[in-house]
Amino acid sequence: MQLTKHWVAELDDYAIDLAWSPDGAILAAASAAGPVTLFGAGDGGLRHALPGHESGTNAIAWAPSAAALATGGQDGAVKFWDPASGQHTATAALGRGGVEHLGWRPADPSGAAVLAAALGRKLAFLRADGSIQHPAADLPKTISALQWQPAGDAASDSVLAIAFFGGVQLLAGADFRLHREFPYGNGIQALVWSPDRKWLVSGNQDPSVHLWIPARDEELQMSGYESKVRHLSFDATSRWLATSGGRDACIWDCSGPGPEGREPKMLPHDHPVCAVAFQRGHGLLATAAANGTVNLWSPERKQPLRATVQMPSTPTRLAWSPDDRQLAIGSEKGVVYVLKCDA
Numbered sequence: 001m002q003l004t005k006h007w008v009a010e011l012d013d014y015a016i017d018l019a020w021s022p023d024g025a026i027l028a029a030a031s032a033a034g035p036v037t038l039f040g041a042g043d044g045g046l047r048h049a050l051p052g053h054e055s056g057t058n059a060i061a062w063a064p065s066a067a068a069l070a071t072g073g074q075d076g077a078v079k080f081w082d083p084a085s086g087q088h089t090a091t092a093a094l095g096r097g098g099v100e101h102l103g104w105r106p107a108d109p110s111g112a113a114v115l116a117a118a119l120g121r122k123l124a125f126l127r128a129d130g131s132i133q134h135p136a137a138d139l140p141k142t143i144s145a146l147q148w149q150p151a152g153d154a155a156s157d158s159v160l161a162i163a164f165f166g167g168v169q170l171l172a173g174a175d176f177r178l179h180r181e182f183p184y185g186n187g188i189q190a191l192v193w194s195p196d197r198k199w200l201v202s203g204n205q206d207p208s209v210h211l212w213i214p215a216r217d218e219e220l221q222m223s224g225y226e227s228k229v230r231h232l233s234f235d236a237t238s239r240w241l242a243t244s245g246g247r248d249a250c251i252w253d254c255s256g257p258g259p260e261g262r263e264p265k266m267l268p269h270d271h272p273v274c275a276v277a278f279q280r281g282h283g284l285l286a287t288a289a290a291n292g293t294v295n296l297w298s299p300e301r302k303q304p305l306r307a308t309v310q311m312p313s314t315p316t317r318l319a320w321s322p323d324d325r326q327l328a329i330g331s332e333k334g335v336v337y338v339l340k341c342d343a
Helices: none
Strands: 002-010 015-020 026-031 036-040 046-050 057-062 069-073 077-082 087-093 099-104 115-119 122-126 132-134 143-148 159-164 167-172 177-183 188-193 200-204 208-213 218-223 232-234 240-243 248-253 265-268 273-278 285-289 293-297 315-320 326-331 335-342
Touching: 002 036, 015 057, 015 315, 015 326, 015 335, 026 057, 026 326, 026 335, 036 069, 057 099, 069 099, 069 115, 077 099, 099 143, 115 143, 122 143, 143 188, 159 188, 167 188, 167 200, 188 232, 200 232, 232 273, 240 273, 240 285, 248 273, 248 285, 273 315, 285 315
Parallel strands: none
Antiparallel strands: 002 335, 015 026, 026 036, 036 046, 057 069, 069 077, 077 087, 099 115, 115 122, 122 132, 143 159, 159 167, 167 177, 188 200, 200 208, 208 218, 232 240, 240 248, 248 265, 273 285, 285 293, 315 326, 326 335
């Protein structure tokens, strides 16, 4: 397996977020300074340059249908864009402060698009036209992460996990009511659901990784990390969980009763790990370290495959294309690299 350079593009500032369109045709890249650029996946050609948010963009998210792109900014607003024309279509002003987290509800048979957006303690549910789909009460503390559970059989199955200092809340149903609450006495840096909907995992400030099985009221925890755990990724089978949290990336085996009490596979790096990302449908893991090294790994092995790439600056984001054939890498210097993954 090899990684080869496909194309390179430059932003005007730190690459704060990357997101592939659901059909894999476009890569959206957000600059911390505000502009958002849409690149053609095939050759990196400029599709559209969106002004984004004048005071800075924090997050971007594609609607499941790819008919809309949402951006959240330091201006307290969520903006909606038509990716085909590059036109700004709507704005939802949520208040003072920055919109740090965005997440579209997974596609459902009704086709209704709902975006969860977080600003401080405030959580809003928005339609693609910028209107409020459902009002929500403020959370106890500043929202630090949000993640929708993978799609079930119907829209009524939708569950949104919201993290803040002190725990996680699960919101469910058509009215996004409080369904469950899991106390946790520390700060939470990241959340991820397993694709099979069994596990909800948090990466924590203490530093540790905490796992819940909401269906069975079970909790597990793994500690001993060198630093805060900011990055989490499950493989497509829900067996392997990759985490950052030091100079080694860890891979935990979540099969059967789960990882507690098991020894993780340690993937060594020369510098702290700053991103981890499993392929969407296949089994390879990409990791990035602060010195710019990007590696590909198989969970079955402890040595990297023949796919090590050296970036000239620290990576900020890793994003696999929907078909797993391209890996996008954002960097602190604002350069976006797209690599091909070849057998």
